[in-house]
Amino acid sequence: MHRFDLRVYYEDTxxxxxxxxxxxxKFIERARSEWVRDLGIDQAAMKAETGQVFAVRRVVADYLAPARFDERLTVVTRVLKVTPARIILGQDVTREGESLFASEVTLVALDGQGGATRLPAVLRQLPPD
Incomplete structure (x- = not known):
């Protein structure tokens, strides 16, 4: 499980x-970027060296309660399922433990020509949280 803290700015409302x-x-995208970075994956280097990039294949989202200006929020990212070609994450936005937004995000990897390719080994080996 990965946690990413943020604050709601006026521009977010x-x-x-x-x-x-x-x-x-956007909040869950930032959290995924930090999660990938914390796993030791440099996405810019990965693209430069192999042409491989990540893409969102599917998002299922539930808006449960509103967040407001200047509140502190946390995005919790959990690994739900991993196959060689995709990873499914649960990403929730919370405020002091209250769930505001719940999502399930399916990520895939694309090669330099935009075709599907296997996920990097570090992701394929992750156990579900």
Whole structure:
């Protein structure tokens, strides 16, 4: 399990003063980038050396409760399932333990031509959380 803390800025909110729905996808993207970095994967080097990049194949999202300006949030990332070609993550945005947003994200790896390829070994070997 990986935790990523963030603060809600004014630019993250809508006219009603709550986090705009699409920004939750940005929050979980930032958390995934930090999770991958913490696993020791340098995505820029991976692309330069092998042409391989990660892509989101599928997202299922539930908006459970609103977040507001200046609140501190945590994105929790868990490995749900791993196959040689994809990894499924559970990513939840919480505020002091309260679940605000729950998602299931399927990631795949693409080669330099945009075709599917196997995930890097470090990801294929991850156990579910």
């Amino acid at each position: 809508d006219l009603a003063g709550i986090v705009y729905y699409a920004n939750y996808l």
